[in-house]
Amino acid sequence: MRDIVIIGAGTAGLTAAIYACRAGRDVLVLEASSYGGQIINTPDIENYPGIRSVSGYDFATGLYEQATGLGAEVRYEKVAGVEDRGDVKVVTTTQGAYEARAVIVATGAKNRPLGVAREQELVGRGVSYCATCDGMFFRGKDVAVVGGGNTAVGDALFLANIARKVYLVHRRDYFRGSPADVARLREADNVEFVVPAVVDELIGDQALEAIRVSDPASGTSRRIDVAGVFVAVGQIPDNAAFAGVVDIDERGYVVAGEDCVTRTPGVFVAGDCRTKQVRQLVTAAGDGAVAATAASAYIG
Ligand code: NAP
Helix, strand or coil: CEEEEEECCCHHHHHHHHHHHHCCCCEEEECCCCCCHHHHHCCCECCCCCCCCECHHHHHHHHHHHHHHCCCEEECCCEEEEEEECCEEEEEECCCEEEEEEEEECCCCEECCCCCCCCCCCECCCEECCHHHHHHHHCCCEEEEECCCHHHHHHHHHHHCCCCEEEEECCCCCCCCCHHHHHHHHHCCCEEEECCCEEEEEECCCCCCEEEEECCCCCCEEEEECCEEEECCCEECCCHHHCCCCCECCCCCECCCCCCECCCCCEEECCCCECCCCCCHHHHHHHHHHHHHHHHHHHC
């Protein structure tokens, strides 16, 4: 029997682990793939208070080492479901089952696909969802980034230092991403804004050679020769496994307020997988602290 099982080793989950360990709790973190969550692929973080600049990898690794150093155990198992048996919660994974007195769901979200034909077929052959992972393969080549949020503008800035030219394709002529970063992109002489535009087609047989984009309002379309396209059109949550113990909204997020409390006593939710307005590193970390403190108080 564990005190607290945390599902997900991203910023929210690892922060929850730090707080739960420091509250003297026995903590198991279950992670389906690798620690770090979305932020591990962010080239440069410049908006976490107290840290002027840090790579996503260094930030995530610091969190991981801090949590495990305090005593959290991290196991790489995908969670299939959570069952509420009152004072005991049973967390079932692909490899077994764990009993816990409290559970924190911190599963974040995964990359949303563009939804264009042949997208999956061309992954690894020109289509990528991670500029920091794959950017170097496109040194000196022309690439496109699709999206208008912080991931897209951050990726475009990162790629502008590697690629010969970066086309930033966005369906609107304004961006959700940081205005400061958008201004830096406008000043870069190898970045072209392609807005408003949507990607209609990925062109190339064995590997990507070009994309076709169109302006939905005017109907005009254009072919852009690129060796790579970096898809950064947001994330989608994946919380179906927890439907037995939490409410899930129509967009797939676990329903909870800022207190991170779900409909099941002893089951809490933290980070980007929760219904919330602002999904940032600092709010994920904040949720982790709130959820762990609440879980510890629940255990008593
Ligand atoms: P996001 O903020 O949700 O932005 C997704 C972008 O993709 C939006 O511009 C959206 O367009 C566009 N989009 C969505 N579906 C599309 C489709 N089917 N076709 C074309 N475009 C589509 O996602 P994100 O940039 O990945 O960021 C996710 C969260 O992480 C955000 O809260 C972000 O601020 C945060 N983040 C933070 C940091 C940091 O703190 N340093 C770094 C990266 C990300 P519309 O604008 O038209 O809806």
